[in-house]
Amino acid sequence: MKIYQFSQEVGKKISHYNSNFIMSRITQTEKVTRIGCMYLEGNGIIGYHQATVPQLLLILSGEGTVRGEQEEYVKVKPGDAVFWEKDEWHETKTEQGLTAIVIESEELNPSMFMPIYD
Incomplete structure (x- = not known):
């Protein structure tokens, strides 16, 4: 699991x-x-399962926690993008609610455009 950022602060002025x-x-x-x-x-919960293809979860609003194959949960908030490789086990949970866009494709490469979260 890798967490990237797509928040306004890392964007480019057009x-x-x-x-x-x-x-x-x-x-x-x-x-x-x-x-x-x-x-x-x-x-709400997106239950623990294997990714059938690489997946990118873009947090738009709310907050929650995510995990990969480790049992350690990481907090996510708007502007975070969580990436899981194909076959990677993962889970997403929220206490307050969360809205996210999910992108699934065999050829996702989020590091091409987004900085990894520090």
């Missing part, structure tokens, strides 16, 4: 075409990619 915004790039793929949004209510 000014082309008279624009004024910050863009945090996340990933790029050429193969089939599935993207979904997960809504976990209070005491």
